[in-house]
Amino acid sequence: MKWSRVIIYALLTALALVFLVPLGVVVVNSLRSSQEIAATSMIGWPRHLTFANYSQAWNKFCMAEHCWGIEPYMLNSFTLAIPATILSTMFGAIAGYSISLWRFRGDQLVFGLVTLGVFLPEQMKLIPWVVVLRDLSLMNTISGLILIHTIQGMSFTTLFCRNYYVGIPPDLLKAARIDGAGFFRIFRRIILPLSPPILIVTVIFQFTGIWNEFLYGVTFTSGGQQPVTAALIALSAAITSEPMYGEQSAAVLIAALPTLLVYLFGGRYFMSGLTAGAVK
């Protein structure tokens, strides 16, 4: 083997290890007792393996006056992320379809405005959402967060689906329209069967984004209604007095697991979604 190859592999291995350190540390610490961690450091091999941290973190751990662990917050995040992902993807697919293949006056302007939503910071929307959620009596509810993520997610899902659908040859639709097929039938019979690649990418990105979102969760919900990202911050704030790094590591790992699994199983789509549009 040439020296240059050795250097390439050495560098790649070293960098891969550096990237894995944070994950490795959390996994190892979730199996160590908090006393052991406090006595040594965060980085170390367990002397005694313990799985107690997981049951503690899941439904016994105390934070913000409640001793129910992160289980309810995990359930909140699932009840939030699954419907919001499905709804925003569905609306995005229809919007992307109408913009790309069912063109109408002003479609480029509308598309431009929707796309701007991808870049618009959440901070610009906080006050309007406070007012809207209050008027709809959805303050401090998961339904309120679902509404926000469905509407706001559409910017992203419309952009993704539209960019995919413009690649569908218009001739394919022309024949169907001459046969008298309308908007919905064409969507169901022609567009949807072609859509799985883009819908999978969109679902992966929406689920990851909504699961990981923090600002709306922490602003519009409190107490037992919070999604898990917001609860994790409350958890770190709650334990500064008495460090419980073992339990906390387990909680962090549980909270990160759903998106990590989605990434591991959908990695190929994740990658193609990232590079879509950027490399042209």
Added chain:
Amino acid sequence: MSLALQARESRPGRVRGADVWRRRLGTALTELAIWVPLAIAAGNVVVFTAWTTWVSFTASSLMPDYTWVGLRNYWAVTRTANFQIAYVNLVIFGLGFVLLAMALGLLLAILLDQRVHGENLLRTIFLYPLAVSFVVTGTVWSWLLNPGLGIQKLVNDLGWTGFRFDWLVQSDKAIYTVIIAGVWQSAGFAMALFLAGLRSLDKDLIKAAQIDGAGPFRMYRRVLLPTIWPIFVTVFVILLQSAIKTFDLVRALTGGGPGISTMLPTLVVYDFMFQRSELGRGSAAAVLMLLSLVVVLAPYFLFMRWRQQRQARA
């Protein structure tokens, strides 16, 4: 455009009775399906932006109060220490984060481009931080960088007792810890885009460069990288706009501290809106944040347009 026109023209002329109603209902439903989602999505962007901008010119405090006060909120916000520190930090963090993430991403992409074994596994490792929330990233790095708990403690325990790595608790260095955690999270993104760019290059270009006798280093510097320069622009802009929006990471890592030393524009907005209950000033801070995004994004959109037009002509 032509498709819709043709379809409308080819529609059969007159149909009677129930068919007319069915057709009308179909048309109405189609119009609804086209316009309702789009109107909500576009309206959300336009109305909410206008709404917050409007609030920024009013006397709103705990509740929205639409009494016009001109630029008063803007003067008040820009004079606070929070705001000034936040924007100095944004420059430090923005440049450090973007440049380091790009440099590391480029290095990873070039290394992976050498036909290595296990590329898929390596790519998965470099990209996984992207799937994790900033809250998790911030929390974990706050442990690793905590001098009494993480890397410093480990090295001290190993016998090198003089070792210091306590940036997290030093007010003049804490912002660099945000850079470290941010680069760890985003370098994989830069890598993915650079790698896709390198893979999209024409094989003949690479062969021609090799025939010219260019070594690998020269080939990347002189031929391959200059060819994918638009990707550099894209990565730079996407990372920079995400730097401006950084919130959760710093909330979980430093909470803006020690003191207010790691304030960022997003934290200033949150502080005004929900900790001090000054909605007017919070909105002014949000609008200023939006303006800094426009400064980054507007040239980029013009640049993309210019490229598209040039490609269309070529």
